[in-house]
Amino acid sequence: MEPDLKRLGKDLAALVGKENAFTDRPTAMAYAKDTMPWDVEPHHVPFAVVRPANSREVAAVLKYANTRGIPVHTHGSGTSLVGLGRPKTNAIVLDTGRMQKLEIFPERGYFEVEPGMHIGKLRKALAPHKALLPVFPGSEPVATIGGSVAVNTSAHAVDASLCKPGDYVLGLEVVLPNGEILHTGTESTRKPAGIEATKFLVGSEGLLCVITRIRMRLIPLPHTANIVAYFSSTEEILDTVMAMYREAIPTPLFFEYLDEKSSRVGFSAVGLEPPTGAVAMMSMHSATVEGCRARAKIFLDFLQRQKPIQAEIVDDKERWGKIWSSRAEAGNYVYRLGSTFGSEITPRVDKLREAFAEAKQIILNLDSYQGNEFYSFGHIGAPTIHAYAFIPSKDIPNEIKKAVTLEVREKTEALNVKYGGCGGEWGLTAQRAGFLEKKYGRVYTEVLVGLKKTFDPNNILNRGNLEGWL
Numbered sequence: 001m002e003p004d005l006k007r008l009g010k011d012l013a014a015l016v017g018k019e020n021a022f023t024d025r026p027t028a029m030a031y032a033k034d035t036m037p038w039d040v041e042p043h044h045v046p047f048a049v050v051r052p053a054n055s056r057e058v059a060a061v062l063k064y065a066n067t068r069g070i071p072v073h074t075h076g077s078g079t080s081l082v083g084l085g086r087p088k089t090n091a092i093v094l095d096t097g098r099m100q101k102l103e104i105f106p107e108r109g110y111f112e113v114e115p116g117m118h119i120g121k122l123r124k125a126l127a128p129h130k131a132l133l134p135v136f137p138g139s140e141p142v143a144t145i146g147g148s149v150a151v152n153t154s155a156h157a158v159d160a161s162l163c164k165p166g167d168y169v170l171g172l173e174v175v176l177p178n179g180e181i182l183h184t185g186t187e188s189t190r191k192p193a194g195i196e197a198t199k200f201l202v203g204s205e206g207l208l209c210v211i212t213r214i215r216m217r218l219i220p221l222p223h224t225a226n227i228v229a230y231f232s233s234t235e236e237i238l239d240t241v242m243a244m245y246r247e248a249i250p251t252p253l254f255f256e257y258l259d260e261k262s263s264r265v266g267f268s269a270v271g272l273e274p275p276t277g278a279v280a281m282m283s284m285h286s287a288t289v290e291g292c293r294a295r296a297k298i299f300l301d302f303l304q305r306q307k308p309i310q311a312e313i314v315d316d317k318e319r320w321g322k323i324w325s326s327r328a329e330a331g332n333y334v335y336r337l338g339s340t341f342g343s344e345i346t347p348r349v350d351k352l353r354e355a356f357a358e359a360k361q362i363i364l365n366l367d368s369y370q371g372n373e374f375y376s377f378g379h380i381g382a383p384t385i386h387a388y389a390f391i392p393s394k395d396i397p398n399e400i401k402k403a404v405t406l407e408v409r410e411k412t413e414a415l416n417v418k419y420g421g422c423g424g425e426w427g428l429t430a431q432r433a434g435f436l437e438k439k440y441g442r443v444y445t446e447v448l449v450g451l452k453k454t455f456d457p458n459n460i461l462n463r464g465n466l467e468g469w470l
């Protein structure tokens with residue numbers, strides 16, 4: 001039942017201040033939209049938006065909503081690419097943007113940060129302490145640290161090299177739906193062994209709690225050496241990744257690729273000569289410059305054995321900047337100039353080539369739309385295959401956008417089941433209910449639903465995400 005918006009606005013203003021509580025429709029509409037390609041529908045539009053200043057105010061809002069059964073959707077920056085950012089039911093949107101406090105404790109080996117700080121800003125603040133922030137999404141200037149820990153994505157970084165942000169989280173402050181404030185983890189740099197709540201609250205995607213403070217290890221900032229390799233085809237890059245794991249070659253920190261089409265788009269956008277084939281770019285890391293060079297040399301020797309058209313270490317910072325940003329430009333192209341339907345397949349590494357071939361066929365032979373293009377780029381060393389269906393127009397009916405989204409999702413999820421993967425980034429719960437059941441069986445989903453019920457008996461937090469959209 002829809003609450004009385006006037007009353008709701010007044011009550012929320014009493015909790016967070018009237019300048020931080022909104023019930024006007026333009027503000028609500030702004031929080032209803034996300035990057036998903038289809039139109040906002042009435043049930044996405046929030047009743048209200050609040051911007052609490054601290055965990056006490058978060059607790060007050062959650063307690064208020066919980067006693068009245070009003071859903072609450074937590075919003076970092078709303079940049080999730082797979083539907084997490086849009087409320088699935090009319091709700092109070094809780095925007096963490098005002099919670100930006102940062103304390104750095106070099107003598108304790110960690111920092112503590114509130115969830116609303118942008119990743120780019122946090123990285124800058126850590127730089128004087130020579131600390132690495134282990135989170136690298138393309139959305140870095142705007143995505144929040146809270147959103148990234150809630151999703152547990154390291155994004156561009158290769159898991160075998162750096163793991164996930166959650167592996168560096170020492171403890172959390174979270175608010176439960178009933179308004180209780182919970183502290184987890186440790187103030188030591190020694191992480192707790194055994195069962196411990198931090199482990200399942202990291203990555204819980206706003207389903208169990210609102211994260212209000214994150215304690216994270218200070219990781220010494222490594223040096224990097226960068227390599228670019230040009231191959232005749234994407235398949236040769238896939239073979240290279242498979243060989244890297246098979247031969248136990250030390251994995252790079254980053255290992256990105258652009259397929260034949262994306263490399264032309266990306267390189268042209270940054271003013272570089274478009275390559276004739278596909279491009280791989282890698283960053284090797286080490287504590288010292290010499291260590292980096294040694295690792296880069298080992299990797300270059302390995303690459304040469306894979307017979308690229310050309311491979312080289314790139315010392316020129318400006319040129320590397322251009323090569324690296326060609327990847328983001330390919331993304332800008334597909335997301336800005338048309339309707340783009342993304343997917344993530346993370347196959348068992350020895351199945352990379354088969355999974356890629358099938359993904360390409362799926363995208364090029366959709367039942368729901370004919371004539372779309374296939375693009376692929378991303379974090380192949382992880383390995384992640386992002387197979388994109390690109391329609392060079394935004395002007396297609398909403399029903400078709402939904403049908404394509406659903407078809408791409410279901411068919412690429414089936415590849416994750418077939419090839420042993422589970423998805424490794426983006427935050428996928430909003431499209432997961434069906435997938436989890438297919439992959440792990442009913443008992444597994446029942447356990448998850450039970451966990452959600454334990455934390456959130458009235459199902460107020462991110463209602464609809466575990467159930468899945470569409």
Ligand SMILES: Cc1cc2nc3c(=O)[nH]c(=O)nc-3n(C[C@H](O)[C@H](O)[C@H](O)COP(=O)(O)OP(=O)(O)OC[C@H]3O[C@@H](n4cnc5c(N)ncnc54)[C@H](O)[C@@H]3O)c2cc1C
Nearest residue numbers: 076077078079080138139144146147153155206211425426
């Ligand atoms: C150009 C571009 C490039 C991107 N590149 C990548 C990439 O390489 N890899 C990748 O994984 N993702 C990528 N993303 C997706 C997204 O930016 C990241 O997943 C990012 O970490 C989400 O941060 P956010 O602040 O926008 O979170 P939101 O989208 O606001 O939220 C994500 C989820 O976390 C929950 N949440 C947010 N804050 C909290 C909190 N404090 N407590 C509890 N739950 C919370 C939300 O309810 C939601 O379910 C990209 C997006 C764009 C637009």
